[in-house]
Amino acid sequence: MEFTIKTGEIAQQKTPCILMGIFEGRKLMGSGQAIDQACGGRLSDLLSKGDMDGRIGGTLMLYDLPNLAAERILLVGCGKQEEFGRENYRKAIAAGITALHQTRAGAALCTLPELARDGLGLYTAVRDLILTSEDKTYRYGRTKTQDQQAPTTPLHTLSVWLAEPADQAHAQTAIEQGRAMAAGVKLAKELSNLPGNLCTPTYLADQALALGEASAALETEILDEADMAALGMGALLSVSRGSRQPAKLIVMHHRGGAAGEKPVVLVGKGLTFDSGGISIKPAADMDEMKYDMCGGAAVFGALQAASALALPLNLIGVVPASENMPDGDANKPGDIVTSMSGQTIEILNTDAEGRLILCDALTYCERFEPALVIDLATLTGACVIALGKHASGLFTQDDALAEEIIDSGLAAGDRAWRMPLWDDYQQQLDTNFADMANVGGREAGAVTAACFLARFTKAYRWAHLDIAGTTWLTGKEKGATGRPVALLTQLLLQRSGVIPH
Structure with missing residues (x-):
C-alpha cells in the first residue's frame, strides 16, 4: 500500500473516500466540524437520525454530501472521548480499513490521527495507522489458487490528512519508518505461514541469501552441517x-555502524516443523508446528527493516534452522549430547528441542563480542498458559536491558512482560548423568527453559x-502475527537515535 500526506482544507480534498472518526454522543472533532460546516450542517442532520452513535468499531458510509470534493465519507466510531487511547485508536483504524475493503474506493484520506495525537503524539499515531492498516490488508495467498474473500478493489493508497502543514516532517518520518516496520512484519508472516514442506531449513537459508542480494548493507553466510560439526x-x-x-545456521550481518562497534545480535529459533520427535506431539493441532520457526522469521523481519532504513548500527541475525522428526536416527529420551560450549545435556524429552538448537547458536554468538544478544523463540507452552496471547515472556538478569525491551514493546504496541530468572529454578535442571537435563519438570516450564539458555550466555x-x-x-483466525518484529525494530530505532521527539 502507498502512504502519502495531504494538507489544506478538508472539504476541498478530492478523494474516493474520507475516513473520519466520531465519538459517542455523535461528537464531531476538527475535520468533522469543518466538513459539517462546509456541507451546511448536512452531516449533523444525518447523524441525528441515529444510524451512527459513535460506539467503538461502528461504521457508516455517506455519499454525495454537498460542497465536498470527496465522493464518500466513512464514519468510524471511536467510543467515549474520555476513554479514547491507543487501543481504541487501533480498533477504529481496523474497523475503517475493513469497511473500506467492502467498497470500490481503492483509495482514502484518513483524518483519524488528529484524534490520537494529543495522547500518542503525531509520530506514533501515523505509524500506528500504517502498521494497523497493513495488518488488516495482509492476505496469505502463496498456496491458494483463488481467494473467494479477496476484495474487488483492494485499498492501494491511504493518505494522511494533516491540519498543520508544519507537521509534515514528523509525519513523513513516521511513514518511512512505519512502512519498513510493516514490511518486516509482513515478511515474518509470510515465512511463518508457509507449510513445512515448502519452508524448510534450506528454503530459509535461500531467503536469507536473497535478502543479502537485495541490500548492499546486508551480508549473509550459511553454515551447513559439516561446518557445524567442525564447530562442535x-x-x-x-x-x-x-x-x-x-x-x-543462517548468519546475517547489517553493517551500518562504525568499524569495530559492538553489534546487537538477534537469535531466532528456526524449527521449520516440530513433530516432537520420539516424544511425539498429539495429532490435534500438530499442523500449527510449522510456526515453530516464528522466532527465526522475526529475525528476518527485523533485519529487513533495519536494512531498508539503513540504520546506523551493527546488527547480526542468527537463525539455527532444523526440523524435529521421529526418524530411526533421531534423539531418544535418555541420550546425552555435547554442546558447542562443551557442556553435556541429557535429553529427557525430545520435544524440548528448541533450546538444543538455540544453545549452540548462543555459544556461537560469543565470537561477535556483542553489545547485547536477544533470542526469541516459540519455546514453551507454559508461557502461553502464563501470559496468553497478549504479552511475550521476557527473561533476563539485566535490569537495564529488561527496561529497554519493555519500553520498546510499549512504544511499538508489541508488549513484553518480565518473568523471573532466579537461580532457585536452576536446580530443576539437575541430573545424575550430564551437566544438565533439557527439561526441568512441569513446574515453571517457561522459567526453567530460560534457565537452560542462561547457562550458555x-x-x-x-x-x-x-x-x-x-x-x-489459533482457531478461525489461524495465522502468524509477525510479532515481535515491531518490538525489535523499535529497539533498534531507539538505539540508532532516529525517532523524532
Whole structure:
C-alpha cells in the first residue's frame, strides 16, 4: 500500500473516500466540524437520525454530501472521548480499513490521527495507522489458487490528512519508518505461514541469501552441517539427525555502524516443523508446528527493516534452522549430547528441542563480542498458559536491558512482560548423568527453559523472549502475527537515535 500526506482544507480534498472518526454522543472533532460546516450542517442532520452513535468499531458510509470534493465519507466510531487511547485508536483504524475493503474506493484520506495525537503524539499515531492498516490488508495467498474473500478493489493508497502543514516532517518520518516496520512484519508472516514442506531449513537459508542480494548493507553466510560439526555443535545437530532436511545456521550481518562497534545480535529459533520427535506431539493441532520457526522469521523481519532504513548500527541475525522428526536416527529420551560450549545435556524429552538448537547458536554468538544478544523463540507452552496471547515472556538478569525491551514493546504496541530468572529454578535442571537435563519438570516450564539458555550466555548481556503465545493465532483466525518484529525494530530505532521527539 502507498502512504502519502495531504494538507489544506478538508472539504476541498478530492478523494474516493474520507475516513473520519466520531465519538459517542455523535461528537464531531476538527475535520468533522469543518466538513459539517462546509456541507451546511448536512452531516449533523444525518447523524441525528441515529444510524451512527459513535460506539467503538461502528461504521457508516455517506455519499454525495454537498460542497465536498470527496465522493464518500466513512464514519468510524471511536467510543467515549474520555476513554479514547491507543487501543481504541487501533480498533477504529481496523474497523475503517475493513469497511473500506467492502467498497470500490481503492483509495482514502484518513483524518483519524488528529484524534490520537494529543495522547500518542503525531509520530506514533501515523505509524500506528500504517502498521494497523497493513495488518488488516495482509492476505496469505502463496498456496491458494483463488481467494473467494479477496476484495474487488483492494485499498492501494491511504493518505494522511494533516491540519498543520508544519507537521509534515514528523509525519513523513513516521511513514518511512512505519512502512519498513510493516514490511518486516509482513515478511515474518509470510515465512511463518508457509507449510513445512515448502519452508524448510534450506528454503530459509535461500531467503536469507536473497535478502543479502537485495541490500548492499546486508551480508549473509550459511553454515551447513559439516561446518557445524567442525564447530562442535552437538546439541543442534542432534535435533536435525532425525530429519531428511539438513540443518542450516543462517548468519546475517547489517553493517551500518562504525568499524569495530559492538553489534546487537538477534537469535531466532528456526524449527521449520516440530513433530516432537520420539516424544511425539498429539495429532490435534500438530499442523500449527510449522510456526515453530516464528522466532527465526522475526529475525528476518527485523533485519529487513533495519536494512531498508539503513540504520546506523551493527546488527547480526542468527537463525539455527532444523526440523524435529521421529526418524530411526533421531534423539531418544535418555541420550546425552555435547554442546558447542562443551557442556553435556541429557535429553529427557525430545520435544524440548528448541533450546538444543538455540544453545549452540548462543555459544556461537560469543565470537561477535556483542553489545547485547536477544533470542526469541516459540519455546514453551507454559508461557502461553502464563501470559496468553497478549504479552511475550521476557527473561533476563539485566535490569537495564529488561527496561529497554519493555519500553520498546510499549512504544511499538508489541508488549513484553518480565518473568523471573532466579537461580532457585536452576536446580530443576539437575541430573545424575550430564551437566544438565533439557527439561526441568512441569513446574515453571517457561522459567526453567530460560534457565537452560542462561547457562550458555554468561559471556555477554542477554535477554530471552518466549513468543509462543504472541506470534501466531489459533482457531478461525489461524495465522502468524509477525510479532515481535515491531518490538525489535523499535529497539533498534531507539538505539540508532532516529525517532523524532
